[in-house]
Structures are given as structure tokens and as C-alpha cells.
């Protein structure tokens with residue numbers, strides 16, 4: 001029977017602990033349904049790298065160590081200090097001295113080598129995220145003709161930004177060796193098609209042929225979702241636990257919640273500034289609202305990440321210093337992770353969910369917040385229009401995260417919103433979540449990747465690019481705000 005090979009930078013082995021992340025959540029259902037082999041970096045750095053295999057049920061997890069220079073050049077270097085900032089539209093944070101691709105390509109070769117030893121001709125390969133763009137090329141060079149798909153979890157910027165990336169002309173066209181390249185939103189997919197049209201002169205068409213030979217690379221849109229109903233059930237149980245009851249009892253008035261990895265893309269400093277402006281403009285809410293920001297640290301060895309840590313600490317301290325009373329602090333800033341159950345209960349207890357990334361591929365926290373709400377008395381989601389989730393969550397209060405006054409106004413509006421409006425918005429949001437439930441996500445991608453799928457049978461999955469993608473017309477403009485009632 002064909003196996004499914006999942007390849008990503010990090011591998012989440014069940015029961016092994018580790019940092020929470022969107023990828024783990026996204027792949028859960030796929031791992032349950034298929035016989036999978038999940039290969040990636042073990043998280044360990046060794047002069048003499050080892051490769052270990054762990055078996056869990058029907059699935060195998062292959063964990064490869066990195067050499068110190070690989071860690072430095074591939075992970076800390078090209079992936080996190082060039083690709084991550086530029087794909088999140090932050091040319092100002094990209095380290096152009098890290099332009100050297102060699103370490104990045106070397107690790108991709110290493111993963112390809114491990115895979116080539118294991119793959120049977122009918123196995124399917126599904127590669128995840130920006131760390132592994134060249135993997136298909138490295139596999140094809142070893143003579144492998146398996147179906148290979150790629151999914152980008154983070155945004156893809158327009159060619160005007162992407163072409164400022166060092167070595168983009170060597171890297172981005174390598175996606176042409178995949179059979180299917182998937183994105184979170186139509187905007188990201190349209191950006192890719194525009195890049196190909198501009199840089200390679202490829203006709204912008206739903207089925208693109210890149211490189212030589214007869215392999216057709218296709219582009220599709222596959223918005224990542226969550227296990228909606230399961231998360232709703234989890235939250236319903238969690239609000240009754242002692243832990244969540246104690247959190248609720250300790251908060252005077254209403255709770256507002258933010259949950260993000262400590263990452264500059266998530267917009268935490270400007271979000272705090274918006275809250276500060278809300279407090280300044282709305283003294284009637286003093287003592288009656290508490291903002292709980294849960295922020296597990298990530299990538300703390302990178303300078304930009306330690307800088308953001310300092311900025312967030314100082315903003316939270318400043319707000320509390322200015323507005324706290326003996327019996328109330330406006331901000332609770334927590335730097336540690338919580339269990340998924342505890343998180344779901346805290347989402348459920350919060351009247352407002354504040355999700356304001358400057359740019360985000362999708363953002364699962366927004367979806368989890370919606371799923372956790374009690375439909376008879378739901379909270380309000382404030383969501384950045386620059387999160388992929390904004391395409392689906394049109395009944396959230398959509399905000400521009402660069403404009404703290406607008407976010408402050410949205411907080412005031414959310415706090416005062418009538419129950420009937422909250423219920424109406426929540427019902428629409430919940431229906432949108434079910435339409436893109438994660439239980440269907442892996443199936444949709446794998447069906448589109450399957451060799452049985454003839455060209456034209458893919459219309460469900462393929463973004464409506466057409467020639468509009470080349471001209472950047474309003475029909476595919478990624479910046480075009482979705483319709484909203486706000």
C-alpha cells in the first residue's frame with residue numbers, strides 16, 4: 001500500500017512534548033487517516049549527526065540531527081533570517097548577509113538522501129513549508145518520479161517584494177519540480193502566478209508547466225483549518241476545570257485574550273499600544289477589563305526575537321505601571337505555554353479574542369477562539385485583515401494592525417457589542433470554520449496531488465487565477481479587503 005511521506009523542518013512525535021505550533025495541529029487528522037512516515041530535523045545539533053526512527057502506531061517518525069554549521073546556515077540563517085521575514089513582507093528585517101544558499105541547499109540534499117533510500121515508486125511525498133523549497137528538485141535529481149506536493153504555511157509576497165530576496169531566481173523556480181504547490185489563500189497563489197509570469201514569462205494559467213520534460217506543476221489554494229467540533233467540545237469541558245474556573249474568578253470584569261508565539265509577525269507590540277490607547281480613551285472600562293496575552297517564546301537565539309521580547313516586556317510593564325490599581329492590573333503577560341485544554345478553556349472564558357498579526361499565512365488561534373465560544377453567549381473576534389484567516393472570517397471585526405487607534409476602537413466596540421450581534425456574527429464565523437475544517441484539508445490536498453486527477457478535475461482546488469493574476473486586477477488583488485460588516 002502506498003505510504004504518505006511528510007517532510008517538514010520539525011517533526012512532532014506524539015507524546016514527546018516540544019513546542020506547540022501550527023503545523024502539528026494542521027497534520028493531526030492526516031496522520032490519523034494514512035500510514036505516514038514523517039521526516040525532519042530532530043531539533044538536535046551534533047558534530048556527528050544521527051538519524052533515529054520512532055514508531056508510533058502505524059506511523060514512523062524519522063528524526064535527523066543537524067551539524068552546527070547546518071543549524072547556523074540553514075535554520076538560523078537562510079530559513080529564519082531571509083525567507084521568514086521576506087515572506088512576511090519584512091524586507092527591513094531580512095539579513096542580506098545571509099544570502100548564501102549553500103547550507104540551505106545542503107540540508108535539503110541531506111533530507112533527499114534519507115528519503116531516496118526509503119521511497120517506493122507509488123509512495124506520495126508531501127513537503128511542508130519554506131525550509132524545504134528545493135526538496136523536489138533534489139529528489140528528481142536522484143531519479144525519483146513520485147508524486148510530490150508542497151504546501152506553504154506562511155504567506156507568499158507579491159513579486160515586487162519577492163524579487164528583492166537574494167537568490168530568488170535560483171530558489172523560487174525550484175517549486176516547478178513539484179506536481180502541486182499549495183497556498184493558504186488565493187492572494188498568495190496569485191502572487192506566485194504573478195512571480196512566474198513576470199520572472200519566467202510563464203503564461204498565467206491554472207495548470208502551469210515549468211522546466212523541461214512533461215511534468216506539470218499546478219497551483220492550488222488549501223486554507224488550513226482546525227478540528228472545529230472537537231475543539232468546541234474540548235473548550236466546553238475545559239471551562240469547567242478548576243484551572244479555568246480560577247482564572248475566571250481572578251479576573252474582575254471581562255477578559256480579552258491573545259495567544260501567539262513570540263514573533264514579530266504576530267504584531268504584539270502594536271497590539272499593546274492599541275490596548276493602551278483603548279485604556280486612555282475609555283476610563284469607564286478601567287478595572288473592568290483584563291487583557292491576558294499568552295506568548296510562548298520562540299527562536300530566542302535570533303536577535304530580532306530577543307529584541308521583540310524586550311519591546312513586549314517593556315510595553316506590558318508601562319501599561320501596568322500607568323493604569324494598575326491595588327486590585328487590578330490591565331495586562332497579564334505570560335511567557336509560558338499552556339496545555340491545549342487550558343488554552344481552549346481560556347478562549348471560551350474571554351469576551352474578546354485579539355488576533356492582530358502584521359502578516360500571517362492563516363492563523364489558527366483566530367479559528368480556535370471562534371470554535372471555543374458558547375454559541376448562546378459568544379465572544380467577539382478582532383482579526384487583522386492581513387491574516388489569511390480574514391478571507392474566511394468575514395464576520396470578525398477586521399482591523400488594520402498598523403493603526404492602533406483603529407484597533408483601540410475595535411476593542412471598545414467588541415466590549416460593548418450586544419448579545420444579539422455577537423450571536424449573529426458567531427453563527428456565520430462558525431459556519432465558515434466548518435466549511436474549511438481540517439478533517440478535509442489533507443484529503444483535498446492529497447486528492448489534488450493524486451495521479452488519477454486529470455487536468456480540469458481540479459477546479460475545486462485551483463485558485464481562480466486566469467489572466468487577471470498577471471495584470472493584478474482587483475479580482476485577485478491580495479490586498480483587496482474582504483466584504484465585512486465592520
Ligand code: GDG
Nearest residue numbers: 020021022025153224337338339340360361362363364365
Ligand atoms: C504557521 C503559520 C498557519 C500557541 N501557544 C500555545 C499553543 N499554541 C498553538 C495555537 C495554534 C498554534 O500553536 C499556532 O498556530 P498559528 O496558526 O497561530 O501560527 P504558527 O505557529 O506561526 O503557524 C500560520 C499555521 O502554520 C498552519 O498552517 O496558520 O499562519 O505561521 O494552534 O493554539 N498550544 C499550546 N500551548 C500554548 O501555549 N498547547
